[in-house]
Amino acid sequence: MAGKSAASSRDKYITVPSKLVHLDGDNPRHDPLEREPDIIAKLCDSQLVALATDIARIGSLSPLEILGVIEYDGLPSHYVSVEGNRRTCALLLLSDPSRAPSEYREIFRKLAKEGNIPRELRVFVFPDRASAQPWIDRRHLGAQGGIGTREWDSDAKARAAKRTAAKTTAKADVLALAVRDRLVEVGLLDAQQRVMVSITTLSRYLNNTSRRAILGLKGVDEEGRLIYTHAPSEVDQTLLQMVLDSLPTPDRKQAPVHSRSNAAERDAYVQRLAASGRVPVTPLAQPATPAFASSPAAQPKGAAPRARSSANPANRNKLMQSSFSVKSKDKTLLRLRSEMLGLPIDEHEFAANYLLRAFVERVLVLYYRRNDPKRPDVSDFEMAQACAADAKAESAPRKVLQVLNQNASKTAIAHSMHTLGTAVHLGTIPVRRHLVAAFDTWEPALKYMLDAM
Template sequence: MNTVVKEVAGMAFEPKTIALSKIYLDPENPRHEALPDEQAIIHYLISQEQVRKLAKDIAEAGSISPLEPIAVVKHHKVKSGYTVVEGNRRICSLKLLSDPDKAGSENDRRYFSGLSKGMEKGINRVQAIVFESREAAIRWFSLRHRGEQDGVGTKRWDASQIARFNLRTNSRDPNLQALLLIEYAKSQKLLRPDEINQLNITTLTRFLSTPIFRHHIGLANRNDIKINVPDEEFNRALTRFLSDSIDPGSDVHSRTSAADRKAYASQLVKDGVAALSHVRAAHTPGESASIENPAQEQATATSSVPNSKAETAEAAQQAASNPTRDQPHPDRRRKVVQSSFTAKINDKILRRLYRELKDIDAVDFTVAATAIFRSVLEKSTTLYLLSTGIKPDSKLDEKLKQLAKQLSTEGKTDRELKFLRTIASAGRDGDYAPDTLGHYIHGGAIPTPAYVFRYWDNMESILRHTLNRV
């Protein structure tokens, strides 16, 4: 690399490629009190400054960031040596990857040795900026570490900017849905530009994390802005929500609890602005939903059901002759328990609950089907735990945790237990959390048939096991 000495406001600095072995850690780095030697610095940076994580990232990338050069000054004693004045953590990480024995403990030595062995090529030389003195470097590295001041220095992205970056790079971000809603509101002119600028993305995200709230404004999931209500209902509910979020006197703010957010969703219903005409087919607002009328969908679903043994036989023959024929969507059915599911249940009460669940039309009687399903879920879990000598907890979520733990000891795989563990640990805000299920049953909202269908389908293998056991 050709080195060129540059003068900026009378201060000289020189870009240069330097051997790692000639660079020494800074004992006077602002991250810590003055330390006596390099070993003490390494110990401190490992224990207090997350050098393990940084070294792992460098090992995986095969490089330190090319956007952030190391800054050094000539060592005050070692001939041809340099002291780091910017990049102490990065140089420490490189030293540990190059020589894991520099780590103090045996556990740390094994960790950095493992990272080092996983690298395709070691990093023995780094690009650095050589300053003539520590004072000459202060102006520049203070811009990075003291943050943005009056437009000078590195200005951190806010939550909206981070979410926008993640959207453009296809990275996961908890604020992504909120950003998409803001962009949608801007494009549809639901609020004035000055109001859009006042929206707090983290406050919006807090509300969007609550399934009942999402249900009442018409969002079909937590990942995007697909909706399952007519556009006008969604726009009405979204406009109210966004407007409330910039009103200091409203119930939409950053300090709400899950109960507060559910109460706000209920208030939208009382005020007549909630989205209530849920349909099965999710769509992006601005595009026509494939089915806008639930009654029309039910009629279509009913007309497709064979009405006689002859029609049933004909349908079966056609399916057998055309094995690649698309199967009906699992959400487009009327019963929670599919006809292929069987269970031999000894407990009389549970058997009665199960039969009613299997017989009920969940499209016409969705709330009732959801209530019976919850009863089957809790009763079967309770009886199963008792059959294994476990005293069931009084709360359903805790019972489900007990069940997952017991089934794990019986050989159920992590994959088989994934959904059960998810709902058991979802707290109050998970889509399929017991608390959300209870909210539907106690009249806090009206579930869609698809909700209970999917809940059953995800739990089917676990329920088959527990029902046949009790």
């Protein structure tokens, strides 16, 4: 149907009447076809209708995507669209709705009557199909090591979706991206874990109002900042649990939070969190954004960066603040407290990690044996389970039970003895924010256990 024109030497941008641009029967979207009705039947579907609706509403094709054409062999001044066949088909049916498949004909008639149909097109004329092919390949065959069009990943799509009013599936990812960035910012999620988080998987669990209500999360505001309905520290821990449950497992088994889940499975997961006491319990007077912005990108355009107060305890360079008192007479515990109060974390991250784990372990041991010094030696995991069970039997506050239950689970929790132990064995590299956040998470449980001795 189309080929190289012997007289053609064109290789430039021109403006042509849209009625002179024809469909390409050799387009890779379908097997080679000769008859125009067959090409239309292959291309016309609900998505092409959406494209046509958008063109009719705006009255133009995108200026960022120029049609690539070659001359129509045997029809002077007519062209074949070798790049942009769907757009060409949409224009053709808007101009002549009678050529649309029967099930779409009335829709195109309405669009043609009410819309603003482009009558002229800006196109690039290639001398022949072979000349166009390298550029078509760069457009449609992926990144190709950098020379082709590189599609945005889910993070980029979510960030872009914050800035637009367009209806896009990426809108569902904005909340998930804000959650991940929040956990990184407050030090609960490290850099290694961050890159393993699937934004699209997480968004499937957060796209339901009822689930978000249980998690203490209302959504995001117009600037992309998270809105919490419960105490931020509690919501952060719940969201952290969900994120950690979405990470790939060492044994390559399906993670508790996974991409193939259906709505019922996602509901069941959140209900299990609630049943195990891992959801927030302290409501705010009214929904509010937490103390930290979800991410730098969430700030209004032109706004000055938000300065964090130096008085904010989360920015401290010590694991423990002097207000954390220890009344125990245990010399080991008192020595650990003294070193934690005096050691600056920066440039001593491994030492701080050792101290934190040793302090938590010592408190657990003392609590485990508070009523029976001869209670048998057990593994760290068994002791964690026993301490959680003891606290539950004593009707400890929910915040305390939440921390102890998380420590007693086999899931990778940022503040657990197991996770802190990975740095001890050089499996991870601790960072200050992560260590401070881990201590602050443990603090209510540590105080409870110390008071119980």
